[in-house]
Amino acid sequence: MKALVTIMLKDGVLDPQGEAIRHALGGLGHKGVGGVRQGKLIELDLDATDAEAAKAEVTRMCEGLLANTVIEKYSIEIA
Structure with missing residues:
Protein backbone atom coordinates (compact mmCIF):
# COMPACT_ATOMS: atom_id res chain seq x y z
CA MET A 1 0.00 0.00 0.00
CA LYS A 2 1.25 3.49 -0.82
CA ALA A 3 0.55 6.79 0.85
CA LEU A 4 1.06 10.10 -0.92
CA VAL A 5 1.46 13.07 1.39
CA THR A 6 1.25 16.57 -0.11
CA ILE A 7 2.55 19.33 2.12
CA MET A 8 2.00 23.01 1.34
CA LEU A 9 2.44 26.25 3.23
CA LYS A 10 -0.78 27.49 4.78
CA ASP A 11 -2.58 30.41 3.14
CA GLY A 12 -1.14 33.67 4.38
CA VAL A 13 2.37 32.26 5.00
CA LEU A 14 4.95 33.89 2.75
CA ASP A 15 6.47 31.53 0.17
CA LYS A 55 -4.29 6.84 6.94
CA ALA A 56 -4.39 7.15 10.73
CA GLU A 57 -0.74 6.08 10.97
CA VAL A 58 0.34 8.50 8.23
CA THR A 59 -1.59 11.28 9.98
CA ARG A 60 0.46 10.60 13.12
CA MET A 61 3.63 10.72 10.98
CA CYS A 62 2.61 14.10 9.56
CA GLU A 63 1.73 15.55 12.95
CA GLY A 64 4.94 14.27 14.54
CA LEU A 65 7.57 14.76 11.84
CA LEU A 66 6.66 15.25 8.20
CA ALA A 67 4.80 18.58 8.40
CA ASN A 68 5.36 21.69 10.47
CA THR A 69 1.69 22.11 11.34
CA VAL A 70 2.22 25.67 12.56
CA ILE A 71 2.88 26.89 9.01
CA GLU A 72 2.07 23.90 6.77
CA LYS A 73 -1.05 21.97 5.81
CA TYR A 74 -1.05 18.44 4.46
CA SER A 75 -3.27 16.01 2.61
CA ILE A 76 -3.00 12.23 2.48
CA GLU A 77 -3.95 9.89 -0.35
CA ILE A 78 -3.87 6.14 0.25
CA ALA A 79 -3.44 4.02 -2.88
Missing part, protein backbone atom coordinates in the same frame (compact mmCIF):
# COMPACT_ATOMS: atom_id res chain seq x y z
CA PRO A 16 9.85 32.98 -0.93
CA GLN A 17 10.69 29.89 -3.02
CA GLY A 18 7.38 30.16 -4.84
CA GLU A 19 8.04 33.84 -5.49
CA ALA A 20 11.53 33.04 -6.83
CA ILE A 21 10.01 30.45 -9.18
CA ARG A 22 7.38 32.96 -10.37
CA HIS A 23 10.09 35.56 -11.02
CA ALA A 24 12.29 33.04 -12.89
CA LEU A 25 9.35 31.92 -15.06
CA GLY A 26 8.73 35.55 -16.01
CA GLY A 27 12.41 35.96 -16.86
CA LEU A 28 12.17 32.94 -19.16
CA GLY A 29 9.29 34.53 -21.05
CA HIS A 30 6.38 32.74 -19.38
CA LYS A 31 3.94 35.57 -18.87
CA GLY A 32 0.63 35.46 -17.07
CA VAL A 33 1.75 33.55 -13.96
CA GLY A 34 0.25 35.55 -11.12
CA GLY A 35 1.48 33.44 -8.24
CA VAL A 36 3.34 30.25 -7.39
CA ARG A 37 3.16 28.18 -4.22
CA GLN A 38 5.62 25.31 -3.92
CA GLY A 39 5.46 22.35 -1.60
CA LYS A 40 6.57 18.78 -1.00
CA LEU A 41 5.29 15.39 -2.08
CA ILE A 42 6.28 12.41 0.06
CA GLU A 43 5.56 8.86 -1.10
CA LEU A 44 5.51 6.18 1.59
CA ASP A 45 5.47 2.42 0.98
CA LEU A 46 3.46 0.90 3.81
CA ASP A 47 3.06 -2.69 5.01
CA ALA A 48 -0.50 -1.93 6.11
CA THR A 49 -3.44 -3.73 4.53
CA ASP A 50 -6.25 -1.60 6.00
CA ALA A 51 -6.62 1.83 4.34
CA GLU A 52 -8.20 3.54 7.36
CA ALA A 53 -5.49 2.28 9.72
CA ALA A 54 -2.83 3.33 7.21
Whole structure:
Protein backbone atom coordinates (compact mmCIF):
# COMPACT_ATOMS: atom_id res chain seq x y z
CA MET A 1 0.00 0.00 0.00
CA LYS A 2 1.25 3.49 -0.82
CA ALA A 3 0.55 6.79 0.85
CA LEU A 4 1.06 10.10 -0.92
CA VAL A 5 1.46 13.07 1.39
CA THR A 6 1.25 16.57 -0.11
CA ILE A 7 2.55 19.33 2.12
CA MET A 8 2.00 23.01 1.34
CA LEU A 9 2.44 26.25 3.23
CA LYS A 10 -0.78 27.49 4.78
CA ASP A 11 -2.58 30.41 3.14
CA GLY A 12 -1.14 33.67 4.38
CA VAL A 13 2.37 32.26 5.00
CA LEU A 14 4.95 33.89 2.75
CA ASP A 15 6.47 31.53 0.17
CA PRO A 16 9.85 32.98 -0.93
CA GLN A 17 10.69 29.89 -3.02
CA GLY A 18 7.38 30.16 -4.84
CA GLU A 19 8.04 33.84 -5.49
CA ALA A 20 11.53 33.04 -6.83
CA ILE A 21 10.01 30.45 -9.18
CA ARG A 22 7.38 32.96 -10.37
CA HIS A 23 10.09 35.56 -11.02
CA ALA A 24 12.29 33.04 -12.89
CA LEU A 25 9.35 31.92 -15.06
CA GLY A 26 8.73 35.55 -16.01
CA GLY A 27 12.41 35.96 -16.86
CA LEU A 28 12.17 32.94 -19.16
CA GLY A 29 9.29 34.53 -21.05
CA HIS A 30 6.38 32.74 -19.38
CA LYS A 31 3.94 35.57 -18.87
CA GLY A 32 0.63 35.46 -17.07
CA VAL A 33 1.75 33.55 -13.96
CA GLY A 34 0.25 35.55 -11.12
CA GLY A 35 1.48 33.44 -8.24
CA VAL A 36 3.34 30.25 -7.39
CA ARG A 37 3.16 28.18 -4.22
CA GLN A 38 5.62 25.31 -3.92
CA GLY A 39 5.46 22.35 -1.60
CA LYS A 40 6.57 18.78 -1.00
CA LEU A 41 5.29 15.39 -2.08
CA ILE A 42 6.28 12.41 0.06
CA GLU A 43 5.56 8.86 -1.10
CA LEU A 44 5.51 6.18 1.59
CA ASP A 45 5.47 2.42 0.98
CA LEU A 46 3.46 0.90 3.81
CA ASP A 47 3.06 -2.69 5.01
CA ALA A 48 -0.50 -1.93 6.11
CA THR A 49 -3.44 -3.73 4.53
CA ASP A 50 -6.25 -1.60 6.00
CA ALA A 51 -6.62 1.83 4.34
CA GLU A 52 -8.20 3.54 7.36
CA ALA A 53 -5.49 2.28 9.72
CA ALA A 54 -2.83 3.33 7.21
CA LYS A 55 -4.29 6.84 6.94
CA ALA A 56 -4.39 7.15 10.73
CA GLU A 57 -0.74 6.08 10.97
CA VAL A 58 0.34 8.50 8.23
CA THR A 59 -1.59 11.28 9.98
CA ARG A 60 0.46 10.60 13.12
CA MET A 61 3.63 10.72 10.98
CA CYS A 62 2.61 14.10 9.56
CA GLU A 63 1.73 15.55 12.95
CA GLY A 64 4.94 14.27 14.54
CA LEU A 65 7.57 14.76 11.84
CA LEU A 66 6.66 15.25 8.20
CA ALA A 67 4.80 18.58 8.40
CA ASN A 68 5.36 21.69 10.47
CA THR A 69 1.69 22.11 11.34
CA VAL A 70 2.22 25.67 12.56
CA ILE A 71 2.88 26.89 9.01
CA GLU A 72 2.07 23.90 6.77
CA LYS A 73 -1.05 21.97 5.81
CA TYR A 74 -1.05 18.44 4.46
CA SER A 75 -3.27 16.01 2.61
CA ILE A 76 -3.00 12.23 2.48
CA GLU A 77 -3.95 9.89 -0.35
CA ILE A 78 -3.87 6.14 0.25
CA ALA A 79 -3.44 4.02 -2.88
